[in-house]
Amino acid sequence: MKNYFRGSLLTFSMVAILTACGSEESNKDAAASDEGHDEFPTENITLTVPYDTGGTSDRIARGITKTLSDEIGSAVTVENVLGGSGIVGTTGYLNQKDSDGHHLLFLSHPHFEGSVIRSGEFSYDDFDMVGIVHDSPIALWVNADAGFETAEEFITELQNNPGKYRYGGLAGSYSDVTAKIFNDRFAIDAAGVPYDGGGELRTSVLSGETDYIMTDIEGTIAGAGEDLIPLLTFSGERYHLTEDVPTMNEVLEEMGQEPDFPAQSNMKSIMIHKDVKENHPERYDSIINAFDKAMTDEDLLSEFETQGIFLGWIPGDEGLEIAQEAASSIEENRELFE
Structure with a gap:
């Protein structure tokens, strides 16, 4: 009986020590996880519109900010940067804005593609598409x-x-x-x-x-x-x-001519610096999710429809493929823009 008690006490002591060690390690892991958690956003989101106020791009950008702010958890402000038919604002976005996810770019297609041909300062390779919001x-x-x-x-x-x-x-x-x-x-x-x-x-x-x-x-x-x-x-x-x-x-x-004129349609998209998706994938996903919800909000869609503007939402790579395909007429008529 005496030996049994001593053995039981030893076993209990070892279990207690192991449990304490395990709890300590778990606490350390939890603390490390909390320290590594990427809080986003930590500041207001800026949406750069490289066109003037009053145009369709500007009206859509400003019209979606309230709903987008509610979904993303931070105020979204519009910044108009004019010049060069979009080149100045787009170049400034790439060169002056931090690629941490707090800065987005509103583009009109193929306004953007024409700027690529004329300026040579940027291309699709510099961006990831968040999605197409209007067509x-x-x-x-x-x-x-x-x-x-x-x-x-x-x-x-x-x-x-x-x-x-x-x-x-x-x-x-x-x-x-x-x-x-x-x-x-x-x-x-x-x-x-x-x-x-x-x-x-x-x-x-x-x-x-x-x-x-x-x-x-x-x-x-x-x-x-x-x-x-x-x-x-x-x-x-x-x-x-x-x-x-x-x-x-x-x-x-x-008029007795061949009906072969290519279809032409304006598209508006949200783009983001390429480095965001690569360096902050969780932030990129948060932005996509916020737009997924905002751009399917019935109140927002109805509000725009009263203005004769019918919003849509084609996210990410799917939107990128559609925009590039639609802009093929620019490449086919490149000599008109160089």
Whole structure:
């Protein structure tokens, strides 16, 4: 009995010591885990918009910040950085902003791709895509008081009066891409006037500074109402907001030409510095998750629909593939932009 007690006491002591050691190690592991936890965000999120205020990009960026702030857990502020049709803001984002996940970039496609061709200072390799937030076909717009009723009438007027008319464009965007392909297709001699954002672009036609523009349907309806009218759209089929307006290829058929004009559509995306996903994968995932929730919020979608803007959400690599494929018309017509 005496030996049994002594053995039991020894066993109990060893278990107690091992348990204490185990608890100490567990506490150390827990402490280490807490120390290594990556808190994010630790400051406000800045969304750089390299275009002017009042355009579709700016309105969408500002419109999503409240819902995005709620989902990401920190205030999201918009910073407009103008110049070079997006080049200044995009270059500044890459060179001056910390790649820690607290800085995002709002881009318009193929505005971005045109800037890549013209500047050579950045490319898709410098970024990861968070996602596409908006997609709207391009249309040909004129002032409602200009007196033109059909696209054929307007095209004939441009062809018969070389050098008389002027068109506005955002260098490197689909407004510029489409206008150059359009003018080249119909041998139109018109002077191009560059602008830095959609607000200025639409105002140029309203004020008579330019005679026509090619820009997205939703943003123009929201920004100009009935003061600008579309004569044709560059969509594959008639768009639901402009069902009475023919497509470019329908017009070509009416004119006895091959209906082979490429579809053109403005896309808006959120991009982020390449280093964030590589060095802070958890932060990148947090950003994606926040946008997943924000961009499917019914109240947010309804709010934009009342403005004639229909948001969408195509995340990550899927969005990147779509944007690059859609921008292929720029590469096919590269000589027009170099």
